[in-house]
Amino acid sequence: MTLQSLAPSQHLYEHVADRIRTLITEKTLQPGDRLPSVRKLHEQFSVSISTVLEAYRLLEDQGLIGARPQSGYFVKQSHLFTPDEPKQSALPKHNFPVEVSLAYRVGVTMRDPNKVKLGAAVPGLELLPIATLNRLMSQIIRTHSEAVHSYSIAKGCESLHHEVAKRLIDAGCSINPNEIVITNGTTEAVYLSLRAVTKPGDTVAIESPCYYGILEALESLHLKALELPTHPQEGISLDHLEAALEHRQIAACALVPNFSNPLGSCMSDVNKQHLVTLLNQYDIPLIEDDIYGDLHFEGTRPKAVKAFDTEGRVLYCASASKTLSPGLRVGWSVPGRYQLKIEQLKMAMNWMTSIASQLTVAAFLGNGGYDRHLRQLRRAYQSQIIRMTQAVCDYFPAETKVTRPSGGYVLWLELSNEFEAMALYEEALDHQISVAPGVMFSPSGNYANCLRLNCGLPWTPEIDRAMQTLGYLTKRQLARKMLNE
Structure with a gap:
């Protein structure tokens, strides 16, 4: 890596930060990846160590990277694009x-070992x-x-x-x-x-x-x-x-x-x-x-x-x-x-x-x-939440709203009012995928257009394919409804 000529108003550390930011936005460096050491960038860019440190501090202030004690700097677990979040739920009229x-029936299918378990809130045993x-x-x-x-x-x-x-x-x-x-x-x-x-x-x-x-x-x-x-x-x-x-x-x-x-x-x-x-x-x-x-x-x-x-x-x-x-x-x-x-x-x-x-x-x-284990587990769940959110952005309808949890490992999706989560649940079973339809989470039958997704499992190509399938089925369902109207 070499530095190009500086913009007239730009400091050297800002230029170094721009180069690293580009690597992150173009996904050369992905969430969780370790950044090059300060000494390595000092040699590659032919700049002082203090310049590299200033660049890393700038990126840290911007929320793109984070430092871990005795481990160096890492790309922060954050989204390049974040969808809208659902609003506060409404007040039901009755007890x-x-x-x-329904919860019992869905719960049984969510734990079927032959299915991709995106419905049950279970941790990956390998974690x-x-x-x-x-x-x-x-x-x-x-x-x-x-x-x-x-x-x-x-x-x-x-x-x-x-x-x-x-x-x-x-x-x-x-x-x-x-x-x-x-x-x-x-x-x-x-x-x-x-x-x-x-x-x-x-x-x-x-x-x-x-x-x-x-x-x-x-x-x-x-x-x-x-x-x-x-x-x-x-x-x-x-x-x-x-x-x-x-x-x-x-x-x-x-x-x-x-x-x-x-x-x-x-x-x-x-x-x-x-x-x-x-x-x-x-x-x-x-x-x-x-x-x-x-x-x-x-x-x-x-x-x-x-x-x-x-x-x-x-x-x-x-x-x-x-x-x-x-x-x-x-x-x-x-x-x-x-x-x-x-x-x-x-x-x-x-x-x-x-x-x-x-x-x-x-x-x-x-x-x-236990504390060391928890640190590793938290990083894994955070990474999996981000990968799942990105998959929703990539594969689901653009208007899909997604929660932004700061802990745990479940996501809540809200789609347009025309969407029927139970219909998706039934179709997904035919593709060996389990999901949790929103109506399971309300005794009054609310949230028929919502889903809960499990992010407790380490990300795999199988999960990515399952998310592609769910996105396709969702889009197809909504397209059919528009045609019928």
Whole structure:
């Protein structure tokens, strides 16, 4: 590489930055690629090291590159073109009983191993520390040969309590290990929490769209859902929640405040504090699902709502399913004032969570490698979100709106009102592709023109072909509708 003559008003470092920017915009250097070292560019461009550093600082300020300690500079995980984002959802007119037979049917097909799994929000197993977990479990079975086959107390193993309590410091929570109850994943933690604070016929305030697993729990407990408008960046509308608390009988709230599924929204600390103030004012419990909290892309981990809870009204739920292993089924609850009730319900339901699984997760959390694993996982998910978003831009209709999550690994697509996501779901199955139609995420049948896509799987040519196919089917469906009109 050589430098051309400078523009009259241009500094030398700006010219160097222009050359690097061109390599990025022309995709010679792609998101995640390592840039040439400062010394290498100093030699190639015949400029001083300080000039190269100034160029890199300029590109860093412009959001194109980022520095990693002791690793150098890398092209930042950002889009060259970003589609519009969906607007905040509208306020439904009524509370609705939850009926989830569709979610069950779609959920079965989403997990078909013969299909490209773009519907189920599952992580790629190749991104998870399976070999290390297997080794740790083997050691635990050998060294705790009787304990892993014995009954234990319902609240779980003491060693895991301590490790989870230490991890919760990053979420802004100061938790005594004795306040933690171990569960079979976040799903059981949420289910037990709903049982602890509601009775059949009660109404629970939820985000809209809402994770269909929460809807399944509501349906099984004969609860009603009050869908509240939710913004793709800011989360649930607290103004609408406050109005609902003033005028309706609400027994509880069930929310995913950090990187919600399916929108990917993340509430600010200010809104989390305001939410807790509302809960205290109206004496309403919150079931907080924080399963994606550790999967932020930039900066520090967002705080949990539990971090602002001083009166024990927040029943915090999370697990290792999205970061370590879905199959180990290790989750936890910090239920505050409802702890005794949760422990009694846990014992009545299945007595305890697998001892071998608990000790395996505790050993991994305690061996010092979890933070390093999370850094790698976050970079992978961020890269996959970007690749999927770019594929939507390349293959789907130009008017398609896409969320811009800053963590987690799901995308929410909104198409024109004429689009029928269920029709695409059926057609995609014929092409061995699973997707999650938007109606799964609303008990009132909203979001018929929306899709959720899974970005938890490493990008492959197979996924790229699947996205091309989905884009083609979408365009064909809309073109047929225009002809029929």
